[in-house]
Amino acid sequence: MDEHGYCLVTNDDGWDSPGLAVLKKAVRPLVPVVVAPESERSAVGHAINLLTPVRVRRVKRKGVCDYICSGTPADCVKLGVKVLLDKPPVLVASGINLGPNLGMDLLYSGTVSAAMEGAILGFPSVAISLVGSGHLHWSTVLAVVPVIIRLCLSVGMPSDVLLNVNIPNVSLSRLRGYRITRQGQARFNEDYQVRRDPRGRTYYWLRGNFKKVPAEKGSDVEAVTDNYVSVCPLRLDLTDYHFQEVLQKSLSKFI
Numbered sequence: 167m168d169e170h171g172y173c174l175v176t177n178d179d180g181w182d183s184p185g186l187a188v189l190k191k192a193v194r195p196l197v198p199v200v201v202a203p204e205s206e207r208s209a210v211g212h213a214i215n216l217l218t219p220v221r222v223r224r225v226k227r228k229g230v231c232d233y234i235c236s237g238t239p240a241d242c243v244k245l246g247v248k249v250l251l252d253k254p255p256v257l258v259a260s261g262i263n264l265g266p267n268l269g270m271d272l273l274y275s276g277t278v279s280a281a282m283e284g285a286i287l288g289f290p291s292v293a294i295s296l297v298g299s300g301h302l303h304w305s306t307v308l309a310v311v312p313v314i315i316r317l318c319l320s321v322g323m324p325s326d327v328l329l330n331v332n333i334p335n336v337s338l339s340r341l342r343g344y345r346i347t348r349q350g351q352a353r354f355n356e357d358y359q360v361r362r363d364p365r366g367r368t369y370y371w372l373r374g375n376f377k378k379v380p381a382e383k384g385s386d387v388e389a390v391t392d393n394y395v396s397v398c399p400l401r402l403d404l405t406d407y408h409f410q411e412v413l414q415k416s417l418s419k420f421i
């Protein structure tokens with residue numbers, strides 16, 4: 167492991183999130199370069215800016231963020247690699263997200279999409295989220311992240327795979343270990359709150375509760391529920407190879 171290599175660090179909670187500061191600390195001895203969104207971009211998914219310019223502010227005073235970017239998490243990674251860093255990073259790390267990225271929900275995640283962008287650009291990439299609220303156990307995160315980084319950099323990551331890591335928000339003594347998992351089926355049970363603005367016009371606000379699927383053996387949700395760190399390898403290739411064959415066989419009946 168090149169201990170003097172860059173780790174491009176970003177998130178979707180914005181440049182002033184405490185999770186970003188902890189991640190910057192946790193990736194050492196890699197040299198962190200932090201490129202983060204100027205405001206919260208949670209649930210923007212893999213959006214990038216094409217029709218509007220992206221602006222970057224170099225932060226001169228000593229702080230967590232090196233570059234504050236007007237774009238999305240994926241923009242931050244793209245711009246970081248292609249413009250801001252003077253050599254390629256050895257790792258792209260996104261987080262620490264304040265809240266889970268599990269099951270179907272990770273398809274909306276800006277945190278995961280930043281790591282996905284890192285993988286698309288050809289670098290070992292990892293998205294890290296802290297599952298839970300209230301008192302946040304940053305000492306657990308600081309113990310877990312170096313393990314994940316060593317694993318990621320020594321295992322030889324396939325070029326189209328990233329790691330989605332979820333850490334249960336418990337003390338280190340209550341953490342039971344690590345599980346290599348698969349993406350679960352759990353998703354939010356959603357509806358829209360209907361409201362009225364001061365001019366009498368109707369608007370809608372999405373709300374929901376995360377709904378676990380019972381007995382999902384080996385899933386990311388099961389791991390964090392059991393107080394294990396979930397390490398889930400995700401592929402960029404979304405093709406369903408089994409159903410591709412089914413479709414191929416069925417196609418002839420319709421043409």
Ligand code: MN
Nearest residue numbers: 178179208263
């Ligand atoms: Mn977020």
